Amino acid sequence: MTKLSVNLNKFxxxxxxxxxxxxxxxxxxxxxxxxxxxxITLHPRPDERHIRYDDVREIKKIITTELNIEGNCRxxxxxxxxxxxxxxxxxxxxxxxxxxxSDHGWDTIKxxxxxxxxxxxxxxxxxxxxxxVDPIEEMITGAADSGTNRIELYTENYAKLFAAGNKEQxxxxxxxxxxxxxxxxxxxxxxxxxxLHNLQFFxxxxxxxxxxxxxxxxxxxxxxxxxxxxxxxYKRQLKSIYA
Ligand code: PXP
Numbered sequence: 001m002t003k004l005s006v007n008l009n010k011f012x013x014x015x016x017x018x019x020x021x022x023x024x025x026x027x028x029x030x031x032x033x034x035x036x037x038x039x040i041t042l043h044p045r046p047d048e049r050h051i052r053y054d055d056v057r058e059i060k061k062i063i064t065t066e067l068n069i070e071g072n073c074r075x076x077x078x079x080x081x082x083x084x085x086x087x088x089x090x091x092x093x094x095x096x097x098x099x100x101x102s103d104h105g106w107d108t109i110k111x112x113x114x115x116x117x118x119x120x121x122x123x124x125x126x127x128x129x130x131x132x133v134d135p136i137e138e139m140i141t142g143a144a145d146s147g148t149n150r151i152e153l154y155t156e157n158y159a160k161l162f163a164a165g166n167k168e169q170x171x172x173x174x175x176x177x178x179x180x181x182x183x184x185x186x187x188x189x190x191x192x193x194x195x196l197h198n199l200q201f202f203x204x205x206x207x208x209x210x211x212x213x214x215x216x217x218x219x220x221x222x223x224x225x226x227x228x229x230x231x232x233x234y235k236r237q238l239k240s241i242y243a
Pocket of ligand 1: 215
């Protein structure tokens with residue numbers, strides 16, 4: 001089974017636009033869980049322009065599904081928050097300080113020693129670690145050397161090529177990367193720009209996929225289709241004939 005972790009950052013963006021508490025992000029987490037989400041993903045940033053550190057604390061207290069906190073481990077505030085909240089999973093992204101959005105995976109060879117050290121800190125605290133990587137075989141081998149439990153395959157390029165009509169070309173590097181990850185005993189997550197059009201094909205081709213985290217497209221769909229219905233539609237895409 002592939003788990004759907006719903007990224008709630010866009011709820012927080014909307015709430016922050018007016019300064020009040022509408023929509024209520026904690027309620028959104030409870031509802032997402034009630035509507036079938038297998039997990040909640042939150043991506044706090046130091047300027048708290050969407051999810052705030054206190055949102056993460058409140059949501060962790062109230063949900064019973066898995067919490068995945070993703071973010072930049074070079075930010076001390078992020079490290080402190082994750083170690084305080086102790087989510088089931090932390091996903092480390094290699095953003096520069098102050099970066100707008102994640103747009104590349106780790107260079108797991110160049111940063112091997114740093115990753116080993118930081119991954120060890122989280123694992124010692126009982127937190128499963130996933131690191132964001134591009135679908136490049138050497139980077140997967142490097143990820144295994146870093147001691148991470150899982151990788152999250154960065155799927156923006158897949159989504160772009162898929163949208164341009166090149167499905168097979170789009171998926172090819174991910175199939176190779178996933179095979180390598182499996183050989184090396186790494187769990188496989190995926191995320192970025194996955195949507196109702198490209199998700200099922202990805203899942204069918206990467207049958208070992210453990211989890212996807214989806215935010216932007218899912219929330220856009222929810223504006224038209226409703227939150228509950230949208231979560232169910234995404235879940236259906238993950239129930240391929242190979243599931
Ligand atoms: N995974 C990572 C590491 C991300 O940074 C993001 C975006 O916050 C996502 C997954 C989800 O991407 P999207 O919002 O395009 O679904």
